[in-house]
Amino acid sequence: MRGALLPLLVLATSLVPAVVIFFLSEHAWRTRTAINIAGAVGKLALVAYMLDSVAAGAEYELRFPLVPGLDFLLRVDALALLFVTLSAALWLLTTIYAIAYLGEGPHQSRFFGFFSLCVAATTGIALSGSLITFFIFYELLTLSTWPLVVHRGDGESFAAGRKYLAYTLGGSTSLLLGIVWLEGLVGPIEFTRHGTLAGLDSATLGICFLLLVGGLAVKAAIVPLHAWLPAAMVAPAPVSALLHAVAVVKAGAFGILRVVLDVFGIGLVQAEGLGVPLAAMASLTILYGSLRALAQDDIKRRLAFSTVSQVSYITLGVALAGPVAAVGGLVHLVHQGLMKITLFFCAGALAETLHIHKVGEMDGAGRRMPLTMLAFSIAALGMIGVPPVAGFVSKWYLGVGGLQAGQVWVIFVLAGSSLLNAAYFLPLVYRAWFVPPPGERAGGWTPLLAREGHWGLVLPPVATAAVALAAGLFAAVALSPLGWARLIVARDYGL
Amino acid sequence: MPPVAAPEAGFPWIVLAILLPLAGMVAALPLGRHARALALLLIPAGLVVALLLAAQVWREGEVTYALGGWTPPLGIALRADGFSAVMVVTTAVVLLGVALFAQSSFRAPPGEETRAALLFWALLLGLWGALNAAFLGNDLFNLYVALELLTLAAVPMASLEARAETLAAALRYLFFALAGSVLYLLGAVLLYGAYGTLDITLLAERAGPEPVTWAAAALMTAGLLAKTALFPLHLWLPPAHAGAPAAASAVLSALVVKASFFLVLRLWFDALPGVMTAAAGQLLAALGAGAILFGSVLALHQVRMKLLVAYSTVAQLGYLFLMVPLAGGGGAAQPWDAGAWSGGVLHAVSHAFAKAAMFLAAGLFLRAAGHDRIAELRGMGAALPMVTLAFGLAGLSLLGLPPSGGFIAKWLLLTTAMASGQWWWALVMFAGGLLAAGYVFRALTPLLARTETPVLPGRPVPRHQQWAVLGLALCSVALGVAPLMPFALLQVGRPEAAEEGIG
Amino acid sequence: MTATLYxxxxxxxxxxxxxxxxxxxxxxxxxxxFNLLGSGVFLLFGAVAERAGPGGDPxxxxxxxxxxxxxxxxxxLGVALVLHLARETGRAEPDPPEG
Amino acid sequence: MTAALPWLALGFPVALLLACLARPVRAHMLALLPVAPLPALATALSGPVGLVEEGPWLLLGMALALDATGAVFLGATALLWIAAGAYAAAYLRGKALAERFAAFWLLTLTGGLGVFLAADIVSFYLSFALVSLTAYGLVVHEETARAHRAAFIYILLALSGEICLLLGFMLLAAAADSLLIAPAVAALPDSPWRDLTLLLLVAGFGLKAGLVPLHVWLPLAHPAAPTPASAVLSGALVKAGIFGLLRFLPLEAGMPAWGEALALAGLFTAFYGVAIGVTQSNPKTVLAYSTVSQMGLVTALLGVALAEANAGVGAAAALHAAHHALAKGALFLAVGVVAATGRDRLGWVLAAAAVLAVALGGLPLTGGALAKLAMKEPLGEGYVGRLAGLTSVTTTVLMVHFLRCLAATAAEAPAAAAPRGLVVPWLVAALAALLVPWGLHLAGEEGALAYALAPAILWEQLWPVLLGALIALALARWVRLPALPEGDLVVLGEGTARRVAPLLRPPRIAPPPLRPRRGLTLALTRAERVLREWPAAGLSLLAVMLLLGASVALLP
Structure with a gap:
């Protein structure tokens, strides 16, 4: 019984705060903060407990029939836990950050309510054990994110919100069509029952794969379905962090992981030749996103296009359909989250504290906000793939995995992407550290002038950057993201 | 012969469900300003009766009751299967919400004019009785009476605010509804002439495919469609529903149109399953598809919120008719039987909750802002957060997105459509969902917009009204979280045609 | 015969x-x-009753x-509404004039 | 204890850097610079250690090792790092941004030492990347326009080099299915991607070592950095490239074609560096070109070894590297010393610099001579060997040119004296440059001393130096050389880039104008108006009825 209760508890730690916060008065700042933090810490504790037991081979399951044959199914397996852990940890930090970022702004109950709901949906996505449960939470995520995207309530936000909805709802339609089609043929699809699709003909499989992955690709921001993501960067920084690192984009990528690994199965994907086109699309996205990022002058837009590029690494990893590459994709799910959230935290802090929004305004930022920019630099270097930051580990596994899967071109995609990443990240780092701030002579640096923002804006990025660094430096530890990804792949491939 | 419930087989809740409201209506008329108190007393009681009836159906299976002990064809029978029970309970719950909402709008403090208040509560009770009669009747003529009673209660309700345009709308409504009733009656006459009975159970045994039944089926269906406002017969609905007071609109849109839909299903699945053809099913579904697309696009371009909601009703009614050709489709891969039928009915139920909530919410915005022009409702979300939330939750169900009753319903319909190879209906449903997203979010967008100065409601909005709206919206969501109970109840006494299909 | 005429x-x-x-x-x-329509239907119903045999079907x-x-x-109800409408607008046509 | 030393060597600088997060430590950051490489020196002195896999939880499973060659590289560079560190402490005292410099210094140091200690590919790559990227901070440090330009070109090429290496390493690891360097290199000749791997590796390492035409960053970056940084860049960091080639070329298996190509490239670089170098006037730039030339020579040596499957070439290369590191480092430091020294005291400084400089050309009895001696045999008697011998002449030419340029940069005040903080580290480095090669040479086979002192050998080494000096003087006297820009070829590249860049900028696409109402909507709105007409509604009712009737009656 406790086994069945745990997934529900994990879900409840963000769902219950969400509901409670909705009904709190706008002025109940202290209560709201307490509930938020308590939920986040509670979730983290539960996740930590489960990490330990799942590593030892335990699996939790909660089944609740909605109508006969349509089960609401939560399952905790290693892959689910990878995502849950990421979202739980980043939720805590993002909450701290958001509390500091929003300060005294209006509509906070609404904001934090949907914020928690968003995380609940993400948790649900991670824990769902069947396609339909996945879809339920996937949609919940779409809807709970919209109010966050339009939180500023101005014309630009609503335009972004409209774009966001148009894309994501279109994507969900495709996804639902795919699910309905498949389930119409073979009945309910659960992630543990492999091989249910084996009897279908190639055309149906191909179309359904296209529908499912095409639908998920919207959230995963695969070109040409990515346009909502850069538009959505008008949202407040914590929301961007959530969109780009924790929830939305990740949900899409995670969905693709599930579809490839657990719905179709690697074997079927390979046999039907579905992996290579997907890998090609992912590669195209990787390069296109980077190229577009290069041309952006707005820091957050640049980061947004960078996400477009980086998230496709995850897709690329699973699409290559080899164990090593899959490890690369899986581990990038975590690594990208850590690094990208750091970047967005920092961008938000820069905007809040120094009113820096454009690349050209970054001059000397490192001298004025050394800790923030240190975190930023670590994350940026990680994105480029510089060891020992986590991004390197992902790239290494993707490259070696691609080679072992016989796809030599992959390493050139990685190389091109790394160069482009460097080309759009390094100028920021360079300006921050090696160009004197406006109004200061070259070569002058008085550290006393440094003025970091509120501690709530500094601690989260520093923490995530430290974790990103540690994830790369201690990658070989069993409980590191890499170790966990290896565990997943070992179990999935029956190695 | 169908088994007739002996009086001692169980308490006749089925009779009480009809008698209670009708008696209430009669009693309300002389009560004047106290009609409200009576209604507020009766409606919760009615909910209890409805639940007891449902429990009876759940425990004992289909409940039939011969009025006065006379069995058909001589007597008149009432029958409650799972479908009826679900609808009766839905009605009671929606009415409870509406009554809670209306108890302050339609009250007549001593010294004030009582006409509107008396009329509203009396009509509400009458409408309720007519609805229950329609859901529980097993005799086509009885059903005709129920339908007429419904019309006679609904039309004045639509014109409670006696403005020129609402009066005109009500008249159009009345004429169209009457035309529909007459067509229905004509069909019933033909059936009686051919088979000598109007009892549904007996008809199902006797009626065969021959010209008389064909004509009767066509007449009755067309008449019922006119009352359901299925595209292209929807002309009367938007002005009538949008012009009525919020509480009235909610009842009209949520429940009244469902009664005639209910009768279509009774006719097709229970009374004449052998007569209907697959082609007719496709025709009905085509009209439904037309309604979905047409209604949604028009809803998308409405300037006023209540009209938007009304056109959304036109669209949502379309989904109900998609189930007709899908029933019996592709059950092999699915672990459930009669998916499309159950899905259609669940859709009717969840739409009832959602639409009631939406109309009430629209009414509150209208009350607070003094108008319901969508673009000018900026900042209302901050002023009425709970109502906005309710509007959003109800919208969830209309979109067919989880977690909501609308999603479960749509899921059942979709899987059947795909499994039976009728993918085109699935595409229509998808398109409808996207369009619904368009109009729901178009309405939500200005509500959530941030304004320079906080918007204050022009007239205060009582808290209990907000709770009533939210409660109804939550019902539609709850149906998506725990649909198992209504789903199982639906299967009691399910017509065979629901599983095997029509034609 | 009467039945047919009816x-x-x-x-x-x-x-x-x-x-x-x-x-x-x-x-x-x-x-x-509408009343004509209704009467027609009732007549038809009468004819049906007549066909049942001597004395008819009750x-x-x-x-x-x-x-x-x-x-x-x-x-x-209709008349009441029409009266109301006529009082409000001076016309007894429920359709909007522009159509 | 010895097993822990390599870890200490790498961990110590990092620990010092972390300690600098504390404000009191940060105040004395510069003083840490000469201390940081001490464990590395101790490691090198304690001699080779086998594979140490004590870090399986680090990176992808980190392993360190130190063989004899590595020990020489490590020891020599550690010495240079110590001397340059002490020099930097004095050089930057009280200057702005010294803390930033120190931080980058420590990071570069860690990477520079790690290259020689890494036993697995990932650690090697990490170290290499650390060197390449953090050296940027040293190059750009002065934030002048020149420094910015040099640093930009440096980082551009360094990143390209990194990418090449990363791809090469991926190919290597994927083919061998091992992350340890030794088995991976052993498996390289059988790899399906052998040539691609070699190409990428040679490009990556060649870039670091300044192999023409990948050398363009070097003459820009080395002079642009503050003097102590120049010393380590040119003395220690380029060795990472050479060491990389030594480690990753399959010298045991041998590859004639690749070896020959590499040897030719190396030789070309050796002469090219000199040819461009003599046209320069900035002493640091001349030294940088000299480095290019010298690294070309070693590359040629490695090429020959690859062609002939001579795995024993490591000792010779190490000896040359040790000498070059210390001598070149000391020469760079000398530039700073000279700049602070007035004409009155210049004599002995120049004399010492002259010995160091000409030692690079192989002046007998110096470390340079021993290095040339060691390389003589592996280079062989072929044309490569003979051409390599000629480099003694050309190097001397360049070095004499350097001394002339150096003399011109003395401080204006005739009585100015370089502070002790600069002079002492410089002298230590210079002394080490003379003594360390002897130590290494004598540690070799018996009779090494006698061999090195044999008159024939001495003469063989002396005449090229004399010839070179004569040519240099002749050049200075009679030939007017053109003044080529620093970084030669890079100017072409920059010009092209300037012209191409605007073309790459994406064109601005104006958003399409919004159409007020789309056709479908308009049509539907009209249709609705028609349907709402009463007669239309009535007719639709009839139509629906008839259609239903027809479909029930006529269709199945």
Whole structure:
């Protein structure tokens, strides 16, 4: 019984705060903060407990029939836990950050309510054990994110919100069509029952794969379905962090992981030749996103296009359909989250504290906000793939995995992407550290002038950057993201 | 012969469900300003009766009751299967919400004019009785009476605010509804002439495919469609529903149109399953598809919120008719039987909750802002957060997105459509969902917009009204979280045609 | 024979009533058309009852009476609405003039 | 204890850097610079250690090792790092941004030492990347326009080099299915991607070592950095490239074609560096070109070894590297010393610099001579060997040119004296440059001393130096050389880039104008108006009825 209760508890730690916060008065700042933090810490504790037991081979399951044959199914397996852990940890930090970022702004109950709901949906996505449960939470995520995207309530936000909805709802339609089609043929699809699709003909499989992955690709921001993501960067920084690192984009990528690994199965994907086109699309996205990022002058837009590029690494990893590459994709799910959230935290802090929004305004930022920019630099270097930051580990596994899967071109995609990443990240780092701030002579640096923002804006990025660094430096530890990804792949491939 | 419930087989809740409201209506008329108190007393009681009836159906299976002990064809029978029970309970719950909402709008403090208040509560009770009669009747003529009673209660309700345009709308409504009733009656006459009975159970045994039944089926269906406002017969609905007071609109849109839909299903699945053809099913579904697309696009371009909601009703009614050709489709891969039928009915139920909530919410915005022009409702979300939330939750169900009753319903319909190879209906449903997203979010967008100065409601909005709206919206969501109970109840006494299909 | 005559008359009334209901703009005319339509149906019902044999079938008779009551109520409601409308607008045409 | 030393060597600088997060430590950051490489020196002195896999939880499973060659590289560079560190402490005292410099210094140091200690590919790559990227901070440090330009070109090429290496390493690891360097290199000749791997590796390492035409960053970056940084860049960091080639070329298996190509490239670089170098006037730039030339020579040596499957070439290369590191480092430091020294005291400084400089050309009895001696045999008697011998002449030419340029940069005040903080580290480095090669040479086979002192050998080494000096003087006297820009070829590249860049900028696409109402909507709105007409509604009712009737009656 406790086994069945745990997934529900994990879900409840963000769902219950969400509901409670909705009904709190706008002025109940202290209560709201307490509930938020308590939920986040509670979730983290539960996740930590489960990490330990799942590593030892335990699996939790909660089944609740909605109508006969349509089960609401939560399952905790290693892959689910990878995502849950990421979202739980980043939720805590993002909450701290958001509390500091929003300060005294209006509509906070609404904001934090949907914020928690968003995380609940993400948790649900991670824990769902069947396609339909996945879809339920996937949609919940779409809807709970919209109010966050339009939180500023101005014309630009609503335009972004409209774009966001148009894309994501279109994507969900495709996804639902795919699910309905498949389930119409073979009945309910659960992630543990492999091989249910084996009897279908190639055309149906191909179309359904296209529908499912095409639908998920919207959230995963695969070109040409990515346009909502850069538009959505008008949202407040914590929301961007959530969109780009924790929830939305990740949900899409995670969905693709599930579809490839657990719905179709690697074997079927390979046999039907579905992996290579997907890998090609992912590669195209990787390069296109980077190229577009290069041309952006707005820091957050640049980061947004960078996400477009980086998230496709995850897709690329699973699409290559080899164990090593899959490890690369899986581990990038975590690594990208850590690094990208750091970047967005920092961008938000820069905007809040120094009113820096454009690349050209970054001059000397490192001298004025050394800790923030240190975190930023670590994350940026990680994105480029510089060891020992986590991004390197992902790239290494993707490259070696691609080679072992016989796809030599992959390493050139990685190389091109790394160069482009460097080309759009390094100028920021360079300006921050090696160009004197406006109004200061070259070569002058008085550290006393440094003025970091509120501690709530500094601690989260520093923490995530430290974790990103540690994830790369201690990658070989069993409980590191890499170790966990290896565990997943070992179990999935029956190695 | 169908088994007739002996009086001692169980308490006749089925009779009480009809008698209670009708008696209430009669009693309300002389009560004047106290009609409200009576209604507020009766409606919760009615909910209890409805639940007891449902429990009876759940425990004992289909409940039939011969009025006065006379069995058909001589007597008149009432029958409650799972479908009826679900609808009766839905009605009671929606009415409870509406009554809670209306108890302050339609009250007549001593010294004030009582006409509107008396009329509203009396009509509400009458409408309720007519609805229950329609859901529980097993005799086509009885059903005709129920339908007429419904019309006679609904039309004045639509014109409670006696403005020129609402009066005109009500008249159009009345004429169209009457035309529909007459067509229905004509069909019933033909059936009686051919088979000598109007009892549904007996008809199902006797009626065969021959010209008389064909004509009767066509007449009755067309008449019922006119009352359901299925595209292209929807002309009367938007002005009538949008012009009525919020509480009235909610009842009209949520429940009244469902009664005639209910009768279509009774006719097709229970009374004449052998007569209907697959082609007719496709025709009905085509009209439904037309309604979905047409209604949604028009809803998308409405300037006023209540009209938007009304056109959304036109669209949502379309989904109900998609189930007709899908029933019996592709059950092999699915672990459930009669998916499309159950899905259609669940859709009717969840739409009832959602639409009631939406109309009430629209009414509150209208009350607070003094108008319901969508673009000018900026900042209302901050002023009425709970109502906005309710509007959003109800919208969830209309979109067919989880977690909501609308999603479960749509899921059942979709899987059947795909499994039976009728993918085109699935595409229509998808398109409808996207369009619904368009109009729901178009309405939500200005509500959530941030304004320079906080918007204050022009007239205060009582808290209990907000709770009533939210409660109804939550019902539609709850149906998506725990649909198992209504789903199982639906299967009691399910017509065979629901599983095997029509034609 | 009477049954057939009833039936034919009823059918004719139904036709006329339908025509009037569809074509006429004035609310009172429509109301009258509806009553014609209703009467036609009742006549048909009478014919059906007649066919059942000598003495006829009592059930249709009961139904016709009920139907007449219902139609009466509907007509009353209609007239009330028309009066109201005429008082508000000075016209008895429910359709918006621009169509 | 010895097993822990390599870890200490790498961990110590990092620990010092972390300690600098504390404000009191940060105040004395510069003083840490000469201390940081001490454990590395101790490691090198304690001699080779086998594979140490004590870090399986680090990176992808980190392993360190130190063989004899590595020990020489490590020891020599550690010495240079110590000397340059002490020099930097004095050089930057009280200057702005010294803390930033120190931080980058420590990071570069860690990477520079790690290259020689890494036993697995990932650690090697990490170290290499650390060197390449953090050296940027040293190059750009002065934030002048020149420094910015040099640093930009440096980082551009360094990143390209990194990418090449990363791809090469991926190919290597994927083919061998091992992350340890030794088995991976052993498996390289059988790899399906052998040539691609070699190409990428040679490009990556060649870039670091300044192999023409990948050398363009070097003459820009080395002079642009503050003097102590120049010393380590040119003395220690380029060795990472050479060491990389030594480690990753399959010298045991041998590859004639690749070896020959590499040897030719190396030789070309050796002469090219000199040819461009003599046209320069900035002493630091001349030294940088000299480095290019010298690294070309070693590359040629490695090429020959690859062609002939001579795995024993490591000792010779190490000896040359040790000498070059210390001598070149000391020469760079000398530039700073000279700049602070007035004409009155210049004599002995120049004399010492002259010995160091000409030692690079192989002046007998110096470390340079021993290095040339060691390389003589592996280079062989072929044309490569003979051409390599000629480099003694050309190097001397360049070095004499350097001394002339150096003399011109003395401080204006005739009595100015370089502070002790600069002079002492410089002298230590210079002394080490003379003594360390002897130590290494004598540690070799018996009779090494006698061999090195044999008159024939001495003469063989002396005449090229004399010839070179004569040519240099002749050049200075009679030939007017053109003044080529620093970084030669890079100017072409920059010009092209300037012209191409605007073309790459994406064109601005104006958003399409919004159409007020789309056709479908308009049509539907009209249709609705028609349907709402009463007669239309009535007719639709009839139509629906008839259609239903027809479909029930006529269709199945």
């Amino acid at each position: 039936g034919l008359t009823g059918a004719a009334l139904v036709g006329i009533g339908l025509y009037g209901l569809i074509v006429r703009r004035h609310a009172l005319r429509r109301l009258l058309a 059930v249709p008779h009961a139904m016709i009476i009920t139907g007449i009551v219902v139609a009466l109520a509907a007509t009353a």
